[in-house]
Amino acid sequence: PIAGSCGGVGAALSDPNYVCDLCGNDPKKCTEENDVAAAARNKSSTKFYDAS
Numbered sequence: 001p002i003a004g005s006c007g008g009v010g011a012a013l014s015d016p017n018y019v020c021d022l023c024g025n026d027p028k029k030c031t032e033e034n035d036v037a038a039a040a041r042n043k044s045s046t047k048f049y050d051a052s
Contacts, residue, residue: 006025010018023029 006018006020006023009020010016019025022033
């Protein structure tokens with residue numbers, strides 16, 4: 001998720017009481033999810049080699 005996008009969704013829906021389905025409006029949750037995704041990307045087991 002993009003941190004801070006909850007407010008944008010609520011504004012787009014014209015719903016001042018919008019609660020984000022992903023983070024429940026907890027900004028720390030977005031940071032935690034981004035950290036988990038970054039760790040998964042860094043732990044990739046795919047190996048590449050020059051096939052030219």
